[in-house]
Amino acid sequence: MERPQNVSLAIHLQWVVMAMSAVISVLDPRGIVHNSPAPLGTMCLIVVKLCVMFFLAYRLSIGRIRVRRTLLIIFLLGTLPQLYYLTAILRASFVAGVVVIFQATLQAIILPLVFTPSASEWFKSKQEKAFDHARNDRLSDS
Numbered sequence: 001m002e003r004p005q006n007v008s009l010a011i012h013l014q015w016v017v018m019a020m021s022a023v024i025s026v027l028d029p030r031g032i033v034h035n036s037p038a039p040l041g042t043m044c045l046i047v048v049k050l051c052v053m054f055f056l057a058y059r060l061s062i063g064r065i066r067v068r069r070t071l072l073i074i075f076l077l078g079t080l081p082q083l084y085y086l087t088a089i090l091r092a093s094f095v096a097g098v099v100v101i102f103q104a105t106l107q108a109i110i111l112p113l114v115f116t117p118s119a120s121e122w123f124k125s126k127q128e129k130a131f132d133h134a135r136n137d138r139l140s141d142s
């Protein structure tokens with residue numbers, strides 16, 4: 001089954017969101033909002049965050065069904081803290097605040113795109129192919 005356009009758009013938007021996270025990290029490199037006393041710790045957190053975002057975007061692009069739920073949970077859990085962060089970052093840097101708002105908007109657009117009926121069918125077909133492939137590998141090893 002061919003990937004639906006809405007899933008392709010969601011994947012591209014997820015890569016844009018990841019790039020925007022890198023931009024936000026550059027605009028707020030020392031954790032101005034958090035007044036981080038340890039710049040190395042802040043940079044490590046930024047790298048971990050970008051790695052997780054890369055992993056999720058990659059898993060979304062190869063059609064892993066659980067990534068949709070993971071993105072939803074992360075979005076829901078991150079919404080309230082992000083509102084606090086947004087007010088603080090707007091005070092520190094208006095440009096960074098606008099980027100954060102745009103990033104959150106893109107994330108809110110991605111979620112409905114990956115939960116449409118055509119997207120659900122595509123993810124399920126990719127999941128079934130992965131299970132079939134794994135089952136065939138086990139049978140050939142026996």
